[in-house]
Amino acid sequence: MSDTSGMTLAEKLWAQHVVRSVDGEPDLLYIDLHLVHEVTSPQAFDGLREKGRPVRRPDLTLATEDHNVPTTLGPVTDLTSRTQLEALKANCDEFGIVHHERGHRGQGIVHVIGPELGLTQPGMTIVCGDSHTSTHGAFGALAFGIGTSEVEHVLATQTLPLRPFRTMAITVEGTLPDGVGAKDIILAVINRIGTGGGQGYVLEYRGPAIEALSMEGRMTICNMSIEAGARAGMVAPDETTFAYLRGRPHAPTGADWDAAVDAWRQLRTDDDAVFDAEIVIDGEELSPYVTWGTNPAQSVQLGQSVPDPQTAGDDDAQDAARRALTYMGLEAGTPMREIGVDAVFLGSCTNGRIEDLRLAADILRGRTIAPGVRMLVVPGSHAVRQQAETEGLDQVFLDAGAEWRLAGCSMCLGMNPDQLSPEERCASTSNRNFEGRQGARGRTHLVSPAVAAATAVRGTLSSPVDLTPTDAPQGALV
Amino acid sequence: MEPFTTHTGIGVPMRRSNVDTDQIIPAHWLKRVSRTGFEEGLFSRWREDPGFVLNTEPYARGSVLVAGPDFGTGSSREHAVWALQQFGFRAVLSSKFADIFRGNSGKQGLLTAELDQGDIELIWKQLEAEPGTEVTVDLPARSVVCGDVTAGFRVDDYVAWRLENGLDDISLTLQHDEDIAGYEQQRPGWKPTVTAAVD
Numbered sequence: 284m285s286d287t288s289g290m291t292l293a294e295k296l297w298a299q300h301v302v303r304s305v306d307g308e309p310d311l312l313y314i315d316l317h318l319v320h321e322v323t324s325p326q327a328f329d330g331l332r333e334k335g336r337p338v339r340r341p342d343l344t345l346a347t348e349d350h351n352v353p354t355t356l357g358p359v360t361d362l363t364s365r366t367q368l369e370a371l372k373a374n375c376d377e378f379g380i381v382h383h384e385r386g387h388r389g390q391g392i393v394h395v396i397g398p399e400l401g402l403t404q405p406g407m408t409i410v411c412g413d414s415h416t417s418t419h420g421a422f423g424a425l426a427f428g429i430g431t432s433e434v435e436h437v438l439a440t441q442t443l444p445l446r447p448f449r450t451m452a453i454t455v456e457g458t459l460p461d462g463v464g465a466k467d468i469i470l471a472v473i474n475r476i477g478t479g480g481g482q483g484y485v486l487e488y489r490g491p492a493i494e495a496l497s498m499e500g501r502m503t504i505c506n507m508s509i510e511a512g513a514r515a516g517m518v519a520p521d522e523t524t525f526a527y528l529r530g531r532p533h534a535p536t537g538a539d540w541d542a543a544v545d546a547w548r549q550l551r552t553d554d555d556a557v558f559d560a561e562i563v564i565d566g567e568e569l570s571p572y573v574t575w576g577t578n579p580a581q582s583v584q585l586g587q588s589v590p591d592p593q594t595a596g597d598d599d600a601q602d603a604a605r606r607a608l609t610y611m612g613l614e615a616g617t618p619m620r621e622i623g624v625d626a627v628f629l630g631s632c633t634n635g636r637i638e639d640l641r642l643a644a645d646i647l648r649g650r651t652i653a654p655g656v657r658m659l660v661v662p663g664s665h666a667v668r669q670q671a672e673t674e675g676l677d678q679v680f681l682d683a684g685a686e687w688r689l690a691g692c693s694m695c696l697g698m699n700p701d702q703l704s705p706e707e708r709c710a711s712t713s714n715r716n717f718e719g720r721q722g723a724r725g726r727t728h729l730v731s732p733a734v735a736a737a738t739a740v741r742g743t744l745s746s747p748v749d750l751t752p753t754d755a756p757q758g759a760l761v
Numbered sequence: 762m763e764p765f766t767t768h769t770g771i772g773v774p775m776r777r778s779n780v781d782t783d784q785i786i787p788a789h790w791l792k793r794v795s796r797t798g799f800e801e802g803l804f805s806r807w808r809e810d811p812g813f814v815l816n817t818e819p820y821a822r823g824s825v826l827v828a829g830p831d832f833g834t835g836s837s838r839e840h841a842v843w844a845l846q847q848f849g850f851r852a853v854l855s856s857k858f859a860d861i862f863r864g865n866s867g868k869q870g871l872l873t874a875e876l877d878q879g880d881i882e883l884i885w886k887q888l889e890a891e892p893g894t895e896v897t898v899d900l901p902a903r904s905v906v907c908g909d910v911t912a913g914f915r916v917d918d919y920v921a922w923r924l925e926n927g928l929d930d931i932s933l934t935l936q937h938d939e940d941i942a943g944y945e946q947q948r949p950g951w952k953p954t955v956t957a958a959v960d
Contacts, residue, residue, distance in 0.1 A: 302944045303937050308919055311937060313944050315952055323838065325794035336931070339941075342954040351792065363792040370794045381955050402953050414837040414861060428861055430839035432868035432930070440934045442941055446917065478779055479831040479857055512834065514860050539951035546949065578779050578834070599778050599829060606777075696836075698788045715835060717783040719806050 291450045291552045292519050293485040296425040300408050302442055309444040315407040317437045318393045319346040319380065321371040322698070323412030327435035328374040338378040339441045345402065346375050347383040349392045350698050354661050354688035359385075364699065378438075391664020391690040394418040394632040398502065399666050401531025405520035405547040410437055415632045415714065417508040421501035422528075423520035423550045425485070428509065448515065449559040451484040452552075455492035457566040462747050464642075465500035466634060466712070466731035468492065469507040470572035470582050471564060478580045481513025484560065487552060488518050492566035498527040499638035506633045507714050510579040519551045571746045573619055574716045574729040576607035581716075583619060585734065585746055591615040610718055611726050612706060619744050622728070626709040627658040627739040628721070629685075629732060631695040634712035635663025637670050639732040644676040646736035646747050647683040653742030658685035659701060661693040685739065697722045710738040762870045764927035765900055768851045770824030772896035772907055773814055774888040780828055781835035782862060786844045788836075799844035815848075819893040827884050827896070828855045833862025833873075842869045852898045854905060854914070856881055867920040868930060874898060874905060880912035900925055 290298070303311040317340075324346070331338070338344060348371065351364040359365040368384070375382035383389040389396055394415055397403040405423035410416060412434040419426035433443055455468055473480075486508050493501065501518045508516030518524075525544055528534045535543040552558075574582040575589050581604070583590060592604035592615060608615065613622070629635075629643050640662065652658050660680045662668035668690055671677055677687045694701040695713035703709055703725025712735050716727035728744060737745040790802035807813045814820050826845065832855040833841065842865045845853065850871065856878040858866075866873045876884075887908040888894050896907040898914075900921055905912045923930070934941075 303940045311934065311940070313941070313948075315948075316955075322791050326796045326839075329796070330931075334931075342956045345955045361792075367792050367794055402955065404953060407952070412837060414835065428837040430837050430842070430861060430865035430868065432839060432865060436931050436934065439931050440941060441945075442934060444930060444934060478834055479859070482831075482857065482860055509835075509861075512831070512859060533953040533955075535951040535953075542949070543951045578781070599776075602776075603778050696783075696788045698791065715781075715783065717781045717835060719787055720783050723787075723806060 289553050289555045291556045291558060292423065292487055292517055292550055293425060293448060293450050295550060296406060296408065297447055299406065309446050311442050312408060312445050314410050314437050314441050314443060315343060316397070316402055316409045317344045318397055318409065318411035318416070319344060319434070320349050320393050320411070320413065321367045322350045323431050324374065324434055325367065325370045326431050327438060328378065330435040331438060336439045338380065338438045341379040343441060344380050344438070346371060346380050347390055347393050347396055348385055350692045350696065352385055352691040353699050354691050354693050354701055356689065361700070388665050391666065392632045392635060392692055394506065395635060395663035395667065398422065398498070399664055401528055401534035404528060404534070404543070405524060406550050410443065414509045415506050417514065417516045418502050418506040418632055420505040420508070420515050420517040421498060422524055423517060423547065425515055425517065427514040448485040449483050451481065451486050451560040451562070452558040453486050453488050454490035454561070454563045455488065455566045456490050456563060457492055458495065459492055459566050459569060462733060463569045463571060464731050464733060465496055465503040467569050467572045468564070468566070469504045470574070470579070470729065471569055473507065473511045473580050474572065474582045475562065475564070476511050478510065478578050479512040481508060481511035484513045486511070486513045486516040488516060493518055494521065497638055498523060499636045502636065503633055507579065510714060520547045571731060571734050573734060573744055575611065575613060575619065576604065577610055577716055577718050579714065579716060579729060581607055582729070585619050585744060587619060589613050589615050589617045589619065622744045623708070623742055624656060624710045624728070624738055624744065625707045626703060627656060627735050628694045628709055628711040628713060629658065629735050630661030630663065630693055631713040632663060633714045634732050635661060635667065637667050639712065640667065640671050640676050643732045643736040644679040646733060646750070647740065648679050650683055650740050652684040652739040656739055656742050658739045659688060659694055660685050661688045662690050664690045694721050696720060710735050710744060762927045762929060765851070765870055765872055765924040767897065767899045768824065769895050769897040770851065771819055771822055771893055772825045772827050772884065772888045773820045773823035774885045775814060775826060775828045776885060778829035779831045779834055782833055782838050782841040783835055785833070785841040786838060791838055791840050796843060797847065799840055800847035803844040803848045822849070824849050824851050825896040825898060826850050826853045827881060827888065828853060830855060830857040830878060831859060832857070833859040835859070837861045839865040839869070842866050842871050846871050854881065854884065867917070867924065870924060870927070872898060872900060872916070872924060874914035874916060876905065876912050876914045880910065883910045884912070
């Protein structure tokens, strides 16, 4: 750490957290924050109990309920969900861990509440038994998802044995055109490098188009790094980051704040650092992206058509494309804008923050959603929900004909009752369009919040440019 | 963890790329709070199709899964590893594994052997030509034998050492307790704690 010249941001963070490094063994890395939820933790707590091990740092551990929780008022009626939620509460009580349950004002999707509470800060190592932990990298943290064995490991030791990641720079040049946002950037990145392109790498997003993004936008991008196979994504902290953090409940104050900001300003990739891989994307050329298939790399620009599987590359890729089209009930050559949807989902750790809701509400204000389309708006956290209600966004959604729900993961992964029916088609602001992800045989198109809102109005995959100021509810341009 | 040195069992060809963990074990199976009982959930949506490979003999008795590239992408759910193991799999062969899945497998004693795609193709052909062919996976030798096909594979040396000896990661780390305590001493005081803020 004495000489950090020629290091990337990820390498600096790694070096700052090495507890022990021995040739031939993985480095032992210290973990600054461990986020816990009900799904991937019960077996880890069982493991501690079996061995009689305590939680080493309950003060660096926070639990919340998110994956399973119903987003409607009332008790949890699903018995297995209730058992799992009760297990988390009991485990947290036993091991002395702070726990935000349903109804708590700090409850919400684990990747939404960390930043919102100011617990997610630059320069930290953050883990959670959830692959979308990469979200927190937006603050210049090294944050990644882990499995249940690793959850147990961190609970017991506050460390993880890990091999260093390789580093990849993803530079987004220029200024984004109107109507194009963070979601479109990351869908374009995944389209470019594929679902396995980031394997073994930490992705560092940089360049003018990234620097111009809000923290919410940066979180959206880092969130989906895992869909490109990368465990982590990062953005170097800057004034936008500091402004977001200042005054949040867990942010440093007074002299601590000054010391922290001084340290955070050092968290930049050195000019002479070398990445293991680099790609450059021209932000000016981007337009809204939507997926047509069953993995997040199977996407096109909204103005394009469903691709012909024969153009998909090698035999395996063609086979995968054909299988995806069959599953999705789509034919090659169909313009994406002609694809009608049954449902729209606005929410998730990818796009369930206040900025996402504001953007969608601005599009829906004074409009109504198309007949036959149901739209679910699920805030990412209790605090996001309260903020939206303060701003009157809930009424905008309700007036448009959407459902306004309580916070949780909801239809992103369909563990709670919010699910698609077989063959139901959904424009979703979430992160995965895998087979059955949103409900058995459900069909998912990943989209940005802007596309989700415009699609809800027109009933077919659309962007805000398809709407006229006086657009009729039925979508006059169809 | 049960040590892994060599294993011989029926190979199951799965000619699909991007087999994500939502397919390996759909989310509703994740509500269980125990570590057992996941075998029924393994590929449960695909198993609704009677022609799916695991629904047919002799593959239903298979223990070495031979999969396409990018196996185990998506969610971090370790339940995917438990489901594969509880169904009877001891090893998965692929040319490319998702990082978290590979890590989870290593913790649980499921071997993820990385082969060249050309060798995977040869093994697929062998298994399809003679269903029921056994595959021998030799971890110390880093080799796979299936009929006439012999291929090398890659695996992290440290993971291999732990698998061969059946060692528990947490016990190994706890031997370095002093290093951890020493590190904690020099962490900056302004780093956040969960309990410090007014709740």
